[in-house]
Amino acid sequence: MALLTSATATLTAATAVADEVTIAVASNFTAPMQAIAARYEATSNHKIKMAFGSSGKIYAQIRHGAPFDAFFSADQEKTARLISEGLAETDSLITYAEGKLVLWSTHSDLVDNSGTILKTTRFNKLALANPKLAPYGAAAQQVLHNMHLDADTRSRWVQGENISQTYQFAASGNADLGFVALSQVMRNGEIVEGSAWIVPQSLYTPIKQDAVVLKRAADNPALAEFWAFIQGPQARAIMAAYGYSAVQGEHSHAE
Template identity: 60%
Template structure:
């Protein structure tokens, strides 16, 4: 009898879990895609919820959300777009927070092309330089800032190839369509080690900090799963994954 009661209890517990589980729609900036896949997998293991990720440029997601895209949370590559959504009443007030601070790197698939002083840029020994569209992507805007501060903006401009987002920019370099390019450090390192090629981690004083904010959108305001997911992002397990991809966190006030 006790065994039968236990089976019945487990059955109803499973049914209850299935009915409370949600499929979350989350928009994430391209640079954070790899880290987010790991984080989402960990969250799914413990929560019972499923996370459906869409990755792309923050600028395009901003426009889509304003036009009614069904996302419940938005992980941007900057602070401005989540703040603007909050001001427009499309995000839950007070839900915005900085989930990571990004780092920029000059990278080539050629293991001997980029040194720790980025000499290749100054000497001009390259055909094409990839960077993300600075009008759409914060990492592209940072890349232009770096070139300007190095007094190389005009000297290199004719050799720029622009990706719609940082993922496409990475592909330009990985496939050899560009000799080198400005990418997110998170795309080329794992566990603090460069995965392949050669790279220069751009000093932080050459560009404005790339603070990346997340926000709970109004479509997720009544979603227990979405609230839990944003809470999970601030926990130790998620933070360890984020750090393993070369991101930093803002200094505590």
């Protein structure tokens, strides 16, 4: 009886672990992932725990043993590295979304539909994410370089550690302008406040965002179910409402 009780307790504990998924998510995808996880949990008995941060910092944490089951990066480079280093499952790799960069201000009349403000001195600080840690920061730097404005604006840059901090600089008024993720200022296909310029794709490398299952969670049934959900129509609709484009047919392993 004692042996049976012990075995039952062990099985119960294992089931509890399998029913919970811990994912690390790039900051730009915070709001969409929160909405997606809530929708998923409404129809599943599994739970999604989330940690948010810059892709660079999350990558470093995973390499140092952070207990994440999956990683939703803001680029494709870091997930590829984890696979090459034997820390992630090759067959799990998906490109779940393509992000868009926007120049945004809380001031309703500051940003026009061509980003003209960047060529003037009518702003105090320009917020952008650290390009070494955050893909959206690297994209912002590309935009300024391609517009031949990096030298002229550099003295007014203020860098956030990740895109969430960058958004806070602009939202709080500590910076008049900020290069942020469109998902941070768009709801249901509309800019929620202020003024914005959705940066043309010709000015920066497409921000294709990959996700991967880490080795420690290769056999987690709850994660397998969520992996299918994130590529399904409900999740896609939520992403679109936040300004993300779905990337069909690339790295997709959903049935």
